[in-house]
Every structure is written in structure tokens, then in C-alpha cells.
Amino acid sequence: MQVTITGAGGFIGKRLVRQLLAKGTLADPQGAQRPIEKILACDLTLAGLPEDPRVSKLEADTSNPDVINRIITDQTSAIFHLAAIVSVGAEEDFDLGMKVNRETTRALLERSRHLGKKPRFVFASSVAVYGGEMPPILEDHTAPTPQTSYGTQKAICELLISDYSRKGFIDGRSLRLPTIVVRPGKPNKAASTFASSIIRDPLEGREVSCPVPADTSMFLLSPRKVVEAFIKAHEMPSEKWGMIRALQLPGLTLSVRQMLQALQEVAGQTVANRVRFVPDPRIEKIVYGWPTAFRATRAQALGFTADASMHDIIKAFIEDDLNGKFVS
């Protein structure tokens, strides 16, 4: 079978490609495990993607209709749609966010629909669909009230994916991702990027500014867990999803102080001392709008799990992305 991955050059996309290559098979639209013959990986840049005869790379803009026709073909049985303009990016350029986050998803759904074989379609949504005035603890049935254009666009895509699934056009599954830590490499334009920077940079020997106060709560999941969740979401039979195709993933609710405490306990005081607090009101404003306490009842019942601790998340980052070494 053929698998399409958008945003395949991102750090989660690359891990997903590696994990799918290692797994070797995926459920086809009828639910039977089939060998993965080809992964059509698309992103603006695809540096660092594994070299494997099964991986077909296309460096291109997924918001281009011609590109969509090339990456989803008659042979495509599974689509993982990860490409997006992230939160600050979509806030700074409303029209670009609408185009890439909303219209491109719609175009991918239309293309998938017209394959006529109800491909499984896994979508990276976000906890950013929530915001503003909310109950103290969010439940599966709490209404998304996004306070960013990014969150709005994700919520719209979730609704489309549910309706396309209900109509039998695709077999969709949307996962609302917590903030993913620890991202390797450079910061991106997500308002949440500091949550990775305050762990990554000190471990790599660099000083770093934290733009929010230490008592700011975050809702976190590791790259390992999120890739596991994407594959699990794909593999689950359609009837387990039922009518509601968007799912809040579980995560760890931790304050920045607790995150840094774990950093100190894993890597020592010298490393933890590399973090300074330099408030950035623009980031604070976006981050304060995000919810941090969830009762992810449905996801847990379906077997999705959070990381055991921040210590585990940091250790996994050191292992996976720093070759087991950090600058003490």
C-alpha cells in the first residue's frame, strides 16, 4: 500500500516516516495489514528524511493543487496530514494561515474523497482549538472556543474531517495534540516553542530566555508518544471511532517550574541555571489562552497514553536527539 505524509520534513513527520518504515505494514481501508510499498513524503524541505527505497520525496508546497494531485494517487490508502502554518505564523499572516491550514486540508479531503475507496486520513489537530473562557477541567464534550486563527483553522478542519467521514468519503481521525516537547533543532513560529527551548538549549550548553512566568501551566506530550498516537489512530478500526472523529490526546499538566525542576534533577543545577525569565507579553497572551487541565476520558479508554513524567521526556530527548550526551 501507499502512504502519503504532508509536513514530512518536520520533526514529527520525520519520526513518523522512520516509525512507519520500521513497522513495515499498515491497515488498508478494509482493515487488513498490508506491507508499506511506498511513502510519499511531502514538505517544503525534506532534509534529514531517512534514505529508503520505499520513501519517495517531494519537496513542494502542499497548498499547490498540482502537488496534491501528485502526492495522493489512485494507489494511496493512508494519509497523514501534518503540514501547517503554526500558531504565531497564522496569527501574523491571517490569509496565509487560512490558505495553508484550512483550504489545503479541504483540497486534500476532496482529493481523498474522489479516490472512491475511503482512505484513512489522520489529521494533526491541536489543543489550540480550546481557549478563552473555559470550564476549569476540560472534558471530551467541551466546546472548542479557539482564541487564535491557528486554533480556529484546526477546529474547522476537524469538523470537515468528521463530516467527510460521516458521509463515507474518507475514514478520518483527528488528534488534538498537546504541546510537543522536546523539539530538536531550532525554535519554530509556534507560541509554544519555548517549552522545548527551555529544555533543549540548556542541554546543548546554551543560555535561553523563558518568555512566560514559572507558574505557567503547560500540557505536554513527547515526540515518541505523539508518533505512537498517530499510528495507533490510523490502525484503530473505524467502528471504534464512531461518529466523533476528533480526539483530545492525554498529556502531562506541568508548570514551567516543574519542567525546570525535572531538568535540574536529570541534568544538574548548572544546566538548569541556563534558563532566564524574560517576559514576552505577546507569547504570554497566546499561551495563557490555552487550557492545561484535561480529563481525556475517551482517549484513555481507547488506549492512548501520556508520558509517565517530565524526567522521562527529557531522558528520551537526550537519548533520541542528543546521542545520549548533554553539556553539563
Place this chain on the structure above:
Amino acid sequence: MQVTITGAGGFIGKRLVRQLLAKGTLADPQGAQRPIEKILACDLTLAGLPEDPRVSKLEADTSNPDVINRIITDQTSAIFHLAAIVSVGAEEDFDLGMKVNRETTRALLERSRHLGKKPRFVFASSVAVYGGEMPPILEDHTAPTPQTSYGTQKAICELLISDYSRKGFIDGRSLRLPTIVVRPGKPNKAASTFASSIIRDPLEGREVSCPVPADTSMFLLSPRKVVEAFIKAHEMPSEKWGMIRALQLPGLTLSVRQMLQALQEVAGQTVANRVRFVPDPRIEKIVYGWPTAFRATRAQALGFTADASMHDIIKAFIEDDLNGKFVS
């Protein structure tokens, strides 16, 4: 000031035009009451619209971009967007529903945005944004999980209107309408149309089929109350709306049996006997997916009210639409 009304030829649109003409003024974007100089009324057909020098009629398809440029002009300060493909229509023709209900709303929002003066934009959403697995009593923060394409499209438009408002492009207000009874005239393609037919047709001397069982619950509001709510929604200052721009209106939760009981009490047994039960599984399926018990806390706090009783709703219909007479 100039006011645009889409769907102005519908039975609610016509009442809204009449009510605005009677009121004579509306709040401008700064909140000051201004005389209504012009109402740009648009719909495919506009028969029965009041003749008034302030009403400018355009019989045209609102989903046509040229039409949008003509009905929203530099002079427009208020937009009431009522035009839609209703539930069964959008279910039968997915692409048409997406075009008219989703893309046209987006185009109206874009046009309104580029006026650069943040016009007030009142949108007719629907209780059909809810559906499927839901808590027994819905609250303001209950997630929309639409089980029709119509409900999906309405939920998407609500999200867009909230985000356009948050960004300061427009000053939007979306009202989730209960099932409106009693509609005069012919049945339409809404799955809920029977709720009007089972009152209207017997009062006009015709036998009628009810496609759902007598114990089916409905969530109802009268045309008088909904027009009152549209105007109130427009007039409320922006700060009262705050961040959440979609609001569930209160309504009466009644079974079909209670509706017919009221009909008998208002109009007599002979009239009530004109209703026969002829199940239609397609309608039953759609209607069963709708919620019927709401705690419309926020709407009530803002002063929106439901009708006092089904009796009142029926009497208002006889008064407003049957010139005070029915066929006994």
C-alpha cells in the same frame, strides 16, 4: 445607515425587513443609533417583501461573488446573513451545501472585512450544530458534534465569525436557532419542516402526515421571538459578546404530543384530528440526532427569551399569518 439582509425572501427574512422598517434605526459600528436609510434585501426570490422606499431589492444568488460586491458596499454598516441551503438540501447535495453554506459565508466575511470599519455581522446558525453522542442536557460550553453537513457548515461559519471578530475584521454575532414554528406557506427542505406543517396545515383545513412518533422531542422558538433575537443580537454592544460570538438561543422543549395537545386546546379536536402519523425513517434519523434539552444560561443572562407556551406560539401564528382565522 445601510443594512444588508441575505435570505431576505425567506419567511424570517421578510419579518426581519418589516421589523427593521418599523424600528427605523439601528446601532452603527460605534454603537450610536442611526436611521436606516437603505435595506439591501437579497434572495433568489423576494416575493412578498414590503414595498418601502428604504428597501432595495436584488433577486440574485448570494453565492455569486458579483452579487456579494453589490449587496455589501462602502455604505454597509450591518449585515444579517440568513441565506442557506437547509438540512435535507445540504445532505442531498454535499457540494452545493458546502458552496452556499460555507464558501458564501466566507466570501461575505471577506467582503465585510475589507470595508475596514468592522460592520456588525449577525449570522443565523442552528441547533443542528449539535448531534450524536451528547450529554443529556446541553450547556453553553458543550461541543458541537454535528451529524449533518448543514450542521457542520453552520459550525464552521460560527468559528470563522468568531475569529474574524477576534481579529477585529468584523463585529460578529452568531445565533443558534431552535426549530422555528410555525412557518407559514409551503414546507421547505428542512428536516424539521414537519414541526410547522403539523400545526399550519390542520389550521388551514388540510390533513397532514407527521413523519416522527408523538413522543419525539423538539426544541422550538416562534418567528416573532427569532426576529426579536436577531435585532437584539445586533444591538448589543460588542463588549457584552466578549470572546465567544456564538450563542444558543433559549427555546421550548416539547414533544410532538404536547404540540398537538396545544393545537387541540387552541383550535379544537376537529383541527387536531387532521394529523396522521406516517413514519419517515429518513426524517426520523435526522431529527433524532438533534438535542432537545438546553440550559441556555448565557442567552438568558443576556436577556434572550423563549416563548411562554406552545399555545402562545399557535395563537401568534393565527394572528400574524392567518389574519386571525382558522378552519375549524
